[in-house]
Amino acid sequence: MGEVTAIPRLDLNRYLGRWYEIVRLPLKYEEDAATDITADYSLDNDGKIRVDNRCFDNNNQPKQALGQAEPVDATNAKLKVNFLPAALRWIPFTDGDYWVLKIDPEYRVALVGTPDRKFLWVIARESAISESTLEDYLAEARRQGFDLKNLIRPRHTGREVSDAMLEKQ
Numbered sequence: 001m002g003e004v005t006a007i008p009r010l011d012l013n014r015y016l017g018r019w020y021e022i023v024r025l026p027l028k029y030e031e032d033a034a035t036d037i038t039a040d041y042s043l044d045n046d047g048k049i050r051v052d053n054r055c056f057d058n059n060n061q062p063k064q065a066l067g068q069a070e071p072v073d074a075t076n077a078k079l080k081v082n083f084l085p086a087a088l089r090w091i092p093f094t095d096g097d098y099w100v101l102k103i104d105p106e107y108r109v110a111l112v113g114t115p116d117r118k119f120l121w122v123i124a125r126e127s128a129i130s131e132s133t134l135e136d137y138l139a140e141a142r143r144q145g146f147d148l149k150n151l152i153r154p155r156h157t158g159r160e161v162s163d164a165m166l167e168k169q
Contacts, residue, residue: 001145004115006077006099012049014107015100016041019123022109022134023153025146027119031058035155039123044068051081054161055154062161062169069098102140111137117146127156 021037037055044050051067067083080095096119102111109129113120122129122137138148 004099004101004113004117004144006075006101007103008077009075010071010077010100010103011107012071012076015103015110016043016049017125019110019125020127020156021154022122022124022129023138023151024122025118025120025148026150026152032152033058034063036127036157036159036161037154038160041069049079051083054166056159056161062165064161064166101144102137109133109137111140113141113144113146117144120146120148127158 017040019039019041021039026032034055034057038053040050040052040054042050042052049069051065051069053065053067055063057063065083067081069079069081072078072080077100079098081098082095097114097116099113099115100110101113103109108126109122109124111120111122120141122134122141138151141148
């Protein structure tokens with residue numbers, strides 16, 4: 001099996017904004033039944049990318065994970081992401097890989113994975129995409145050697161985790 005390959009170049013400014021999780025491989029920090037999963041990417045003052053992941057957990061409670069991402073090379077398609085609290089981000093070996101493996105020219109759908117093939121996401125600018133589009137992205141994941149038998153397809157109900165909901169916790 002060959003290496004996992006990222007796209008040749010990612011335009012970070014076009015990538016910023018809201019994405020909806022369409023499918024993913026299981027994650028230890030995200031419950032299998034979580035719904036309405038979003039990721040918002042924005043530029044921090046230090047030039048790094050602020051990552052704001054939100055969802056409703058198994059108990060229908062709003063959850064948020066804040067992190068920071070930084071490109072590892074000039075292509076911008078391979079990033080390191082850290083979800084530790086800001087004061088602990090200096091600790092080595094706490095960064096996770098986040099590689100963009102496929103993206104459409106309009107930056108509407110993306111396939112993101114890790115080079116060890118343990119993690120994979122299809123994300124989109126809308127909360128639903130056509131089955132044919134999804135299959136196109138999953139075919140690329142299979143081509144790159146990802147095992148998709150445990151794929152999770154979270155529900156999107158139209159709700160979004162708001163700042164106000166998080167402040168009440």
